Amino acid sequence: MKARSILLVEDNHQDEMLILRVLKKINLANVVDVARDGQQAVDYLFGEGEFAHRAGADLPAAVLLDIGLPRLSGLEVLARVRAHPRTRVLPVVILTSSDEEKDRLKSYQSGANSFVRKPLDFAEFAETVARLGVYWLATNEPPPAR
Amino acid sequence: MSADPRQRFILLATASYTGLALAWIFLSDQLLAGFADLNAMVWLSTAKGVFFVVVSASAFYFALRAVPATAAASSGSLMETLAAGAAPGALPRWLTYLFAVMVTLSMLLVRDSLAAEVGDQPLLMLFMFPIILSALLGGLGPGLAATAVAALGVDYFAIPPLHSLRIAAAHDLMQWSFLLVNGVAVSLLSEALRQSLSRAEMNRRLLDVVISRTPDAVFVKDTLGRYLLANDATAGFVGRAPGEIVGCDDRALFPDATARELMALDAAIMGAGRTQTHEEHLTTRDGRQLVFLATKGPVLDGAGRVMGLFGVSRDITDRRRAEDEIRRLNAQLERRATESGVELQAANRELEDLAYAVTHNLRAPLRAIGGFAQVLVEDHAARLDAAARGSLDQIMQGCELMGCQLDGILTLLRCTRGELRRTVVDMSALATRRLDELARAEPKRQVLREVAAGLVATGDQAMLDMVLIQLLRNAWKFTRDREDAAIRVLAGELDGRPGICVADNGAGFDMAHVQGLFRPFQRLHRQDEFPGIGIGLATVQRIIHRHGGEIRGEGRPGAGAKFCFTLPASVAKETP
Incomplete structure (x- = not known):
């Protein structure tokens, strides 16, 4: 069975680089796909637009979703994911630098499985990202891929 | 319009003079015609002429004195004019005495010339005329002077024995005494009359000054609303002469609507029988909108019946x-x-x-x-x-x-974003928990921790927690170097209001720097002494202010710091 991937939705290139670096260190980088805005994320998940070739492909084991994204915000992406029968139970982890209480509340209300704040300090950040990767790819048993 | 009474007076005086003079000429000539003796007739004619001149001269004097006096009065009757002319001080005193003596002496002359014809009668009645005239003109003094001259003259020249002050006959003495008594009585009465006239005149003038000089409209109306009196100010407001207003009612002075309102109001006041003050909004005939503060009340007659209405109205248009x-x-x-x-x-x-x-x-x-x-x-x-x-x-x-x-x-x-959710917060429990956390994080430190029981505040739980976190963290940090470190949370007071205090015995601070205590990024200690960014107390103050409370800090270098804050509607009390 092919290893399930993780979809990282992140518009900040530096954050993306740092996250991938951390995941690479724990040998998980090769199963991470990256979408750089909300629309790409939706296209990826539903096999549409530039990701038409993914139509019918396996769903990722989890989505790491930022909130502040171009085109479609993280919360809008979350709403679409939850609205679609195929992705209704897809694990979605909000990974954001927002610490607004209302963002957290809104995320859970929209059906996020987890809400993680990006720590400012890089060491903490690296540790958090590594733990997320290990948990959602190795520890957690995802729902069926299709 | 002050020329009107003046004109009337001049006309009346001239006519009276003409009538009286003509009557005198006819009557006196008729009288003379009764005398047979030519010498006596010539004599009498001369005396009659002298008397006439004296009387008419004095009449002229009155008239000329009186006329200018009326010019000052806005309205005047003949009696007032006379009173004004005869008022005390109108003539020099010596002139009135001279007049008294002269007119009496000329009467003596008249009597003397008549005496031969009427059979040596004293004719005392004749002398009442100069006495009355003198008393009216000059009052008591000249009246008495005329009486004295007449009594002595008559006694000496006319009462037997002649050329002596003695009086032989009892009936002569009686008549003479009557003359004396009458003369004195007339003088006294005249004096009283003159004085009361003078008082009335004084009052009238005072009232006149007040009424004519005030910028307020002063007026009196009868029960039908016709003006009985209106001062210059009233006239000015309605754009008429005072003389034109008297006799008119408001319909002649104001536009219909205003006049109807005014007359209804006046009728109501007369009906109520009470003086009252109110505002009147009037439109004049030339279209000005005026606001008056009017005091109006009923004018009552002796029996208490309403016979009219007085009013004093102040123009408050500009003020309004x-x-x-x-x-x-x-x-x-x-x-x-x-x-x-x-x-x-x-x-x-x-x-x-x-x-x-x-x-x-x-x-x-x-x-x-x-x-x-x-x-x-x-x-x-x-x-x-x-x-x-x-x-x-x-x-x-x-x-x-x-x-x-x-x-x-x-x-x-x-701290200033989001809603403030006020609940009753157990500050004692929060403080205890935060202190325990600090102690757990640094188990090596020995710090005496005391939290008074029963500290309660009303406010946003999360924000008040932040207040305690910051204050306790500071206390923890600044007691670092003390062996006997102690941190206390207790009930306190700020400006007489109950509050909560966090006190420590740490590094403290100099009160000279207290100004900067709550400013963001202002620190009272060097980074290498006590690390920090200087935002904690600024945050605390923001939270306290947002709750409508106050916070103050006091400290002494090396002796610790104490921060006390109040929260409105907070109850800080210690339960035993």
Whole structure:
């Protein structure tokens, strides 16, 4: 069975680089796909637009979703994911630098499985990202891929 | 219109003079015709002429004195004019005495010439004329003088024995005594009359001055609303002469609507029988809108019946306009203040939103700087010398400090964002929990922790928790160097209001620097003494102020610090 991937939705290139670096260190980088805005994320998940070739492909084991994204915000992406029968139970982890209480509340209300704040300090950040990767790819048993 | 009574008086005086003079000529000539003796007739004619001249001269004098006096009065009758002319002080005293003596002596002459014809009768009745005239003109003194001259003269020249002051016959003595008594009585009565006239005249003049000089409209109307009296101010307001107003009612002076209102109002006041003050909004015939403060009341006759209405009206149009203007400007000012207050609040809110967004957005690049510095250290350490690694260390330290500051600012800004959810908060429990956390984090430190039981406050639980976290963290930090460190949370007082205090026996601070205590990024200690970013107390103060409370700190270098705060509607009490 092919290893399930993780979809990282992140518009900040530096954050993306740092996250991938951390995941690479724990040998998980090769199963991470990256979408750089909300629309790409939706296209990826539903096999549409530039990701038409993914139509019918396996769903990722989890989505790491930022909130502040171009085109479609993280919360809008979350709403679409939850609205679609195929992705209704897809694990979605909000990974954001927002610490607004209302963002957290809104995320859970929209059906996020987890809400993680990006720590400012890089060491903490690296540790958090590594733990997320290990948990959602190795520890957690995802729902069926299709 | 003051010429009217003057004209009337001159006409009347001239006519009277003409009538009286003609009558005198006819009557006296008829009298003379009764005398047979030619010599006596010539004599009498001369005496009659002299008497006539004296009388008419004095009449002229009255007339000429009186006429200018009436000019000052706005309305005047013949009696008033006479009274004005005969008022005390109108003539020099010596002249009235001279007149008294002269007119009496001329009467003596007249009597003397008549005496031969009427059989040596004293004719005492004749002398009442000069006495009355003198008393009327000069009052008591001249009256008595005329009486004395007449009595002595008559006694000496006319009462037997002649050329002696003795009086032989009893009936002569009686008549003479009557003359004397009458003369004195007339003089006294005249004096009384003159004085009361003078008092009346004085009162009239005083009233006249008040009524004519006041800028207020003063008027009297009869029960039908016709003006009985109206001063110059009244006339000015309606644009008529005072003489034209008397006799008219308001319908002749004001437009119909205003006149109807006024007359209805006046009728109501006369009906109520009470003096009252109110505002009247009038439109004049030339279209001016005037506002009056009018005091109106009934005029009562001796029996208490309403016989008219008096009124004093002050023109307050300008004042009212000024008041309206003030009110309008005040309202405008208030509106502008509110508007600018709202604008200011909005601007403040925008600025804070901007500060929040900027601070927030700075976190990602900061993480990148720190992160890639870390990447250099981790992945390329072999190719870096010690100096390069030292520089990278400084970069990472800077990033850490900046990260703390950004977090501090975000915490500070969050205090004024969002809703304030007031509940009753158990401050004792919160303080105990936060102190225990601090103690757990540094188990090596021995700190005496005392939290008074039953401290309660009303406010937003999360924010009040932040207050305690910051204050206790500071207390914990600044007692670091003390063996016998103690931190107390207790009930206190601020400006007589109950509050809660956090006290420690740590490093304290100099009260000279108390001003900067609550300002963001202001620190009273060097970074190498006690690290920190100086945002904690600013956050605390913001929270307390947002709750409508006050906070104050006091300290002494080396002797600890104490921070007390109040929260409105908070109950801080110690239960035993």
